[in-house]
Amino acid sequence: MSRMRETPWLPRPAVVLDIWSETPDTWTLLLEASEAAPSRGLPGQFNLLGILGVGEVPISMSGFQDGCLLHTIRAVGSVTRMLVDRKAGDVLGLRGPYGIGWPLEALAAAHLLIVAGGLGLAPLRPMVEAFMAQARPHQRLTLLYGARTPRDLLFTREFARWQAHPGVSLHLTVDRADPGWSHRVGVVTRWLPELVENPRETWALVCGPEVMMRFALLELEKQGVPAFQTFVSLERHMKCAVGQCGHCMWGPRLVCRDGPVFRVDQTRGLWVRGL
Amino acid sequence: MPQPRLASWEALARWVDRLVDAYRVVAPVFREQTVMYGEIQGWGEVALDLYERVGPGRYEVAEGPGTSRFRHYPGGGSLKHWVHPPLQPLIRGSQSRDQMRLTPVEPDAPPTVFWGIRPCDLKALEVLDRVFLGNPPDPFYQTYREAAVTVVVQCTGYGETCFCTTVGGSPGVVAGFDLALTEVEGGVLVEVGSPRGASLLEGLESRPAREAEITQARSRVEAVARHLPRRFHRDTVIQALRTAPDHPYWDQVAAQCLGCTNCTLVCPTCFCYTTRDVPLSLGLEGWERQRAWDSCFSLEFAAVHGGNFRPGLRERYRHWVSHKLSYWVEQFETLGCVGCGRCIVWCPVGIDITETARQVAGEASGQRGME
Numbered sequence: 001m002s003r004m005r006e007t008p009w010l011p012r013p014a015v016v017l018d019i020w021s022e023t024p025d026t027w028t029l030l031l032e033a034s035e036a037a038p039s040r041g042l043p044g045q046f047n048l049l050g051i052l053g054v055g056e057v058p059i060s061m062s063g064f065q066d067g068c069l070l071h072t073i074r075a076v077g078s079v080t081r082m083l084v085d086r087k088a089g090d091v092l093g094l095r096g097p098y099g100i101g102w103p104l105e106a107l108a109a110a111h112l113l114i115v116a117g118g119l120g121l122a123p124l125r126p127m128v129e130a131f132m133a134q135a136r137p138h139q140r141l142t143l144l145y146g147a148r149t150p151r152d153l154l155f156t157r158e159f160a161r162w163q164a165h166p167g168v169s170l171h172l173t174v175d176r177a178d179p180g181w182s183h184r185v186g187v188v189t190r191w192l193p194e195l196v197e198n199p200r201e202t203w204a205l206v207c208g209p210e211v212m213m214r215f216a217l218l219e220l221e222k223q224g225v226p227a228f229q230t231f232v233s234l235e236r237h238m239k240c241a242v243g244q245c246g247h248c249m250w251g252p253r254l255v256c257r258d259g260p261v262f263r264v265d266q267t268r269g270l271w272v273r274g275l
Numbered sequence: 276m277p278q279p280r281l282a283s284w285e286a287l288a289r290w291v292d293r294l295v296d297a298y299r300v301v302a303p304v305f306r307e308q309t310v311m312y313g314e315i316q317g318w319g320e321v322a323l324d325l326y327e328r329v330g331p332g333r334y335e336v337a338e339g340p341g342t343s344r345f346r347h348y349p350g351g352g353s354l355k356h357w358v359h360p361p362l363q364p365l366i367r368g369s370q371s372r373d374q375m376r377l378t379p380v381e382p383d384a385p386p387t388v389f390w391g392i393r394p395c396d397l398k399a400l401e402v403l404d405r406v407f408l409g410n411p412p413d414p415f416y417q418t419y420r421e422a423a424v425t426v427v428v429q430c431t432g433y434g435e436t437c438f439c440t441t442v443g444g445s446p447g448v449v450a451g452f453d454l455a456l457t458e459v460e461g462g463v464l465v466e467v468g469s470p471r472g473a474s475l476l477e478g479l480e481s482r483p484a485r486e487a488e489i490t491q492a493r494s495r496v497e498a499v500a501r502h503l504p505r506r507f508h509r510d511t512v513i514q515a516l517r518t519a520p521d522h523p524y525w526d527q528v529a530a531q532c533l534g535c536t537n538c539t540l541v542c543p544t545c546f547c548y549t550t551r552d553v554p555l556s557l558g559l560e561g562w563e564r565q566r567a568w569d570s571c572f573s574l575e576f577a578a579v580h581g582g583n584f585r586p587g588l589r590e591r592y593r594h595w596v597s598h599k600l601s602y603w604v605e606q607f608e609t610l611g612c613v614g615c616g617r618c619i620v621w622c623p624v625g626i627d628i629t630e631t632a633r634q635v636a637g638e639a640s641g642q643r644g645m646e
Contacts, residue, residue, distance in 0.1 A: 007379040007414050009365040009564065052370040052377060053552050053562045076580040090372045209581060237579050239550045244406060244413065245569070246547030247576060249594070252517075252602035272520045274590030 008242050011050060011093030016086045017068060022154045026119065027084040028062060028072045033094055040064060043126035044101025044233060044261045047071070048241050050093045055079040058238045058256070060123035061097070072122040072154060098241040099260050102127050102205055103231060107134065109203040112141045113195065113225070115216050117188050117208025121145055121154050123233050123260075124207050128162060135167045142195050146173040146188035146208075150181050171195065188212055192219045199224035207233040214271060217264060227265035234260050251275045277473055279489050280465045280481035284344075287456075287463055288318040290479040294388055298424075301357060302390040303347045310336060311352035312392070321391065322347060329436050329616070331625030341432070343458050348434030349393040349615050353543035354400060357387065358419045359407070361568045365550070369561035380563075382418035388475070390426045391456070394448045395439045395615040397427050399543035401451055405607035406546050424471050426454040431495045433503055436616030438629055441506045442600075444614050447496040457492035464492040506629035507638055509610070515636040516601035520593065524634040529589035531624045536570035538618035538628075539595070544611050547571055571595050596631050 018030040033040075041047070041061050049071060050056030057079045063070035075084045086092065102123075106112055107130055116124050131141045143162065147153045153172065163170050173184035173191060184191060189212065196202060202225045206216050213232050220230055236248035236255040243257035251270045253259060282290070294300050295316055304313040305322040315321060326339040326346050334351065368377035389396075400420065407416035430446035439445060448455050453472030457464040464484055467473045539545040549569040555561050569576065572591050577584040585591045603611035612628070619627045 006411055007365070008411065010377060010379045011366075011375075013375045052366070052368055052375070052564060053554070055552055056550070074580070087372075091370070091375045093370065093375060093377065235579055235581075236584070237575075237577055239548070239566075242411075243409070244546065245549065245566070246571060247549070247569075249571075249577075249598065249602070251597070252605040254606065269517065274585050274587065275520060275594070 011095045014092045014094035016090045026074045031069045041097035042101040045097040045099045047096030062122040062125045106203040110201040113204045114143045115206045116145045117212040120208030141168045144171045189215045196223040204230045230264040276467045279484040281484040282481040283462045286480040291318040293478045299385045299387045310347040310350035329620045343431045345428045364565045367563045382415040384422035387423040395613040398613045402544045424453045427452045429457045436619045438506045439614035440503045442614040446499040459491045507632040512632045512636045513601045516597040534572045536572045537621045539570040541617040541621045
């Protein structure tokens with residue numbers, strides 16, 4: 001007794017159109033997803049990218065460009081190392097889009113505060129671009145972005161274009177500077193207090209290493225930014241992305257299905273170590 | 276539904292011997308010193324008249340007299356092996372740099388009878404339905420589940436580690452089954468729960484059951500429900516597990532837990548899996564992506580490149596219990612635990628999940644209170 005049933009396991013082919021380096025261990029891939037997709041995807045969502053014979057990994061979309069997708073990948077394991085070794089014309093397997101993305105209502109905020117650490121800017125980049133594409137004159141975007149060293153900053157080639165937008169102010173910081181670094185030195189959270197002006201009008205989107213996110217959330221709360229206007233994007237080990245394999249659980253939440261973006265007022269009691 | 280029937284043990288035996296010709300029959304068997312579920316080729320393999328002596332970290336089987344012939348409460352292993360197999364191929368094919376040729380594995384299952392399963396095993400299937408028959412349903416689980424007819428044996432006794440009533444279950448079945456058997460004096464009462472069950476019954480010689488037989492079946496099952504001790508207060512525990520992540524008891528139990536994953540292996544509702552790519556014939560014929568049972572107790576279960584979210588056994592044990600007895604409700608609107616007690620029996624150091632529940636909820640411990 002066998003039937004052809006719909007399966008979530010079959011990836012569709014995604015052709016690599018281009019690939020470029022962002023940092024010594026991070027690359028961005030431009031992918032054309034050739035066959036029918038449930039949807040292109042929303043900022044904050046992710047796809048499972050893979051190669052049969054190696055495996056699949058969840059990677060957030062870092063941008064949308066002419067009907068194509070951008071994924072920014074750090075090479076840290078067997079799958080990611082193979083993914084960044086691709087050349088134009090190569091084919092990857094793609095499953096998705098999955099997950100709950102960033103709140104698009106935040107694009108209407110008077111003040112959008114984006115707080116990113118390291119690779120955390122990748123899932124936030126679509127929101128920077130979306131803001132720039134449709135901001136009204138009174139709206140402001142503050143992008144606070146930090147990394148360990150200047151060499152670890154992503155998307156540096158785009159900073160000038162972002163800065164040029166009248167509504168955008170870009171604040172960079174590193175933990176450890178190089179000679180020639182002219183911006184701030186210090187952890188990201190250190191600069192938060194001076195960047196929050198009208199907390200009630202501020203929507204905050206946060207993504208980065210988990211310890212950085214925890215401290216950022218504490219600081220944002222202290223500054224009076226409402227928890228229901230604060231969002232985080234989490235990273236967890238994932239195998240299925242459809243809420244079944246169990247790996248991505250955060251307490252009772254399934255990061256692949258209830259996240260990866262969470263509204264902070266709905267995360268009370270979950271910021272326990274080892275949950 | 277048709278009225279209950281009564282069958283003799285001889286008729287039951289002939290029926291099973293006919294069923295194995297038309298179906299894959301999974302029934303309680305005695306293998307590897309354990310009463311477990313296995314495929315049978317005939318009535319002779321069905322495990323009867325075997326008495327299980329169980330306790331925390333203890334399992335022995337002996338023959339002995341008793342009022343019931345089915346005495347697996349509920350034995351080792353579970354039906355998970357057939358509805359959520361330990362190894363499940365998902366897709367096959369090949370992928371080179373510029374080409375991808377993948378095909379989905381088509382789920383397939385022969386007509387199957389789960390014969391002689393316990394009510395807690397049926398409940399476990401319903402619990403797994405919430406995980407795998409969501410939106411969209413898992414094609415493999417759906418195929419395996421739909422291919423299986425359930426013939427439940429209601430409990431006319433219970434094991435020392437049973438606690439189905441504590442978690443909202445019962446030694447009897449009311450709905451969701453195809454056929455239900457209950458041992459009574461003089462034979463076995465057979466109740467029909469579905470049209471599929473009714474048609475399966477056609478191969479069984481039986482007569483209409485008498486009122487006294489129906490009453491006896493009912494009261495035997497009700498007696499079990501009455502005598503099963505309440506191990507903990509379910510709703511209190513569901514709440515406590517959400518609010519007591521720092522309870523000192525977690526350190527206590529972590530000092531004993533070996534992280535051996537036995538509990539997740541024998542649990543009829545644990546479903547976590549990993550995926551991996553394996554070569555077909557040294558890779559010459561392509562590759563296969565498969566899913567395989569995994570356990571939240573394994574060290575790397577919650578690891579990402581930057582670190583491990585549950586690096587210690589304390590966190591991992593806490594997660595397993597909290598998921599089973601609390602988070603499931605938020606995720607799937609049902610408790611994950613069916614009270615079968617297998618995890619207590621098969622834990623090599625005898626950790627008792629009901630003791631954990633009592634401790635964390637602040638109830639007095641050691642109240643396993645037998646009748």
